[in-house]
Amino acid sequence: MTAAAAPGAPAMPLPIEARGLTKSFGRLTAVDSLDLAVHPGEVFGFLGPNGAGKTTTIRLLLGFINPSAGTCTLFGRSGWEPGARRRVGYLPAELAIDRRYTASDVIEFFGELRGGYDRQFTRDLLDRFALDPSRPLGDLSTGNRRKVGIVQAFMHRPDLLILDEPTSGLDPLLQQEFHRLVREEASRGATVFLSSHVLPEVEALASRVAILRKGRLVTVASIAELRRRARQRIDLFTATPPPRGLFETLPGVRQVTYHDGGVQLLVEGSVDPVVKAAAGLTVERIHTPGQDLEDLFLEYYQEAAP
């Protein structure tokens, strides 16, 4: 599957574009013929299980490693060019900064390299995340070091944020704060490329999602589209046992299980036919257990790529 841009060359270069992007380490193909197009202003989720090739893709984008085949660009330029990285904020999965540096050192150092940064915004960020900028990184807790990573990625208000598993190591409150920050920056117009292997985060933030498995793109779709594709479980508790055969033939119904209180259905796509059919019954309670999207993701993670 591809997520190439609409036909006809786009007037503006895309924040992220990859064509046939491939990276092999010896015999292992970590990223395999990846086609990606991330549009300006969107929050793009990049999902995949451990070892799927998410970090490798990001390292290719930023020019840390060379593609074995294919190309990738940031705003139409190779990540190798320093200029291409000027508009990017990068939060690595593991923050490796000299342990002797304080957050202030990092801000000053990177700010200078980037030719300036938003001082007021950075001060606010430090406040928001309750980060003491004067302590050496080596003395900080994992979560606090994570915050330094966040501040350095956001401090110059970049047009493109590349975030590799940004909330790992953050407590739920900070995760919330971080999600708010991402939404704010997105609404300001920044593009966000969010790599993760946890679904709820991506579901909460992203408008579109790519799912990667063993280096290959399994699917690219909007969250809404994925929801449509996701199977739903519907538990109907009825006054009298429902008649056999009523639901089995309806479009989208994949599985019918009768139980004491009624019937449980597994529906793919729209549940409208089920609801219409159930209208003839005396339905006392409707229960939709489980996280529908979660199930779909687990399937994508496990199944062989189409």
Next chain:
Amino acid sequence: MTIFRRTFRDRRRALLWWTLGLVVINVVTLVFYPTVRNSQSFDELVQQMPEPLRATFGMAGGVSLSSAPGYLWVRLFSSLLTALLVVYAIVGGASLVGGSEEDGTLELILANPISRASLAAQRVLALAALLALLVLGSALSLLLLAPPFSALDGIDGAGLAAAFAGLYTLALLHAAVAFAGGAISGRRGPGFAAATVLAAGGFLAQGLLTAADAPGWVRNLNPWHWYLHTNLLAFGPSVSAVLPALLLAVVPVAAGVASFRRRDLR
């Protein structure tokens, strides 16, 4: 020059300790000079040696071991001082790219709008500057501390400058080789290895080939020979003790930068 300044700042505390170490070596060496100056027997022993063997002690050209230039050249400039400066150069050079890549700290810096070539070049320049300060510190301390021991008798400013300049370029060459090993491999180890081979091999070969009275062109393949073959304190400035090492250092630096520019980070 952000990277230059940052590299310099990161290392200035260590530089202070190293300078202190070199000052201590100077002091210890100077303190023992009066005993050597007053004893002629060791000098007579050296004078009886054949010329090639004397040359390995830096005693060629009739410089007496009990004179200040003879004593300092042997005890400082062809031993511990040189060894320590070369160690500083190697450790620093290997860490410039190889070390920080191995630690993982290089990647996030390179996510910023800076080219790899510029980063590497600025770090090399920073180390060259740090090394210069270290040499300068050693020179100043010698200049200040030697007179009470009459340890500068027979040494003029030109001789002192020549010796420290030779020392500096030799160490710089080792830093360049260590940098190249690190920049090409992305690890410290190969940088240490390459430069240590040059240091240990060059030093040993210099002594052995001089003692064996090997042909000049063979000995001249060795950067240690360029520095050690005459007593710079006694005979003063020598182009061959400074310029060849300086020019040669450009080669590993260029090779390291060229490789680092395009390869995959680890």
